[in-house]
Amino acid sequence: MHQPVLPDSEAKRYVVDLRVGERVDTNFLLRRCDLRTRQGGEPYLALHLGDKSGNVPGRMWDNAAAAAGRVCEGDYVRVVGVVETWQSSPQIKVERLEPADRSQIDAADYLPVSSRDRDEMYDELLRIIGTVENPHLRELLTATFADPAVADMFRRAPGGVVLHHAYVGGLLEHTLSVVGLAMRVAEHYPALDRDLLVAGACLHDLGKIWELAYEQAFDYTEEGRLVGHLLLETNWLAARMDAIDGFPAPLRHHVLHLLASHHGIHEHGAPVMPATPEALALHYVDDLDSKMGAMDAAIAEATASGATAVYSRSLGRRVLRRRWNEVED
Numbered sequence: 001m002h003q004p005v006l007p008d009s010e011a012k013r014y015v016v017d018l019r020v021g022e023r024v025d026t027n028f029l030l031r032r033c034d035l036r037t038r039q040g041g042e043p044y045l046a047l048h049l050g051d052k053s054g055n056v057p058g059r060m061w062d063n064a065a066a067a068a069g070r071v072c073e074g075d076y077v078r079v080v081g082v083v084e085t086w087q088s089s090p091q092i093k094v095e096r097l098e099p100a101d102r103s104q105i106d107a108a109d110y111l112p113v114s115s116r117d118r119d120e121m122y123d124e125l126l127r128i129i130g131t132v133e134n135p136h137l138r139e140l141l142t143a144t145f146a147d148p149a150v151a152d153m154f155r156r157a158p159g160g161v162v163l164h165h166a167y168v169g170g171l172l173e174h175t176l177s178v179v180g181l182a183m184r185v186a187e188h189y190p191a192l193d194r195d196l197l198v199a200g201a202c203l204h205d206l207g208k209i210w211e212l213a214y215e216q217a218f219d220y221t222e223e224g225r226l227v228g229h230l231l232l233e234t235n236w237l238a239a240r241m242d243a244i245d246g247f248p249a250p251l252r253h254h255v256l257h258l259l260a261s262h263h264g265i266h267e268h269g270a271p272v273m274p275a276t277p278e279a280l281a282l283h284y285v286d287d288l289d290s291k292m293g294a295m296d297a298a299i300a301e302a303t304a305s306g307a308t309a310v311y312s313r314s315l316g317r318r319v320l321r322r323r324w325n326e327v328e329d
Contacts, residue, residue, distance in 0.1 A: 114169030200258035207233030
């Protein structure tokens with residue numbers, strides 16, 4: 001597992017560079033903006049500000065209603081204020097909040113990015129596809145990942161909005177990891193159809209390139225909210241299999257079953273539960289990599305904040321930062 005690359009602090013002021021007591025006058029991505037009311041009835045703004053290195057909360061106590069009318073969630077904003085401490089963590093007391101000058105914005109500064117080279121990862125995925133012996137599956141995979149639009153979006157998409165691999169290139173990194181696990185599982189259980197399992201691992205989250213928005217901030221597209229990545233990818237890939245001359249109908253059914261069942265249970269959005277050995281194996285390797293990604297993110301958060309443990313919403317538990325052989329601070 002790999003965490004997002006932190007930027008060079010000499011090039012730009014990022015969240016990771018902020019120090020308590022300093023004044024700030026810089027641009028952030030406004031991830032959340034809530035207009036709330038204090039006990040005395042006066043409004044204030046509760047903000048979540050971010051960039052590629054992380055997020056920091058902000059509070060604006062004066063002129064909050066007017067500022068709220070000038071900005072929207074998802075905007076790039078200029079923030080002027082002071083870094084304070086709140087509950088042992090940094091927080092910005094915002095004095096001025098306004099839309100940022102877009103000529104000063106480089107979107108790459110505001111989204112976390114995989115520490116792995118995305119072109120190298122994509123080349124590795126293509127090499128693995130070249131090892132698939134079944135000609136129909138190899139043609140399906142090659143045609144899918146050679147599609148220029150798919151290749152571009154698959155390199156950029158996150159693995160999720162928050163829960164795991166939530167950074168640019170996260171979908172590719174997660175997919176490559178699941179493919180690696182699938183190949184190892186196929187070696188351990190030789191009765192599994194290795195080509196079918198690898199194909200399922202390559203394709204299991206393809207629909208996220210349409211489900212998720214990742215141009216400015218990680219979110220769901222309207223199509224993603226209404227349809228979801230399982231249906232998006234099964235519909236898209238069903239049409240691609242139909243276009244391949246002689247693609248066997250039983251194989252088509254098994255590929256679609258892998259996609260439809262990989263969430264494992266109905267409560268997690270799977271329309272059907274895994275009913276084949278390959279589908280069961282795919283569900284568990286996907287679930288393992290997703291949970292390890294969430295574990296890595298929680299440990300990174302705890303390390304960055306100096307906390308002994310942090311709560312992981314994805315895992316539903318507090319995650320301990322230290323390993324058994326690490327010396328206590």
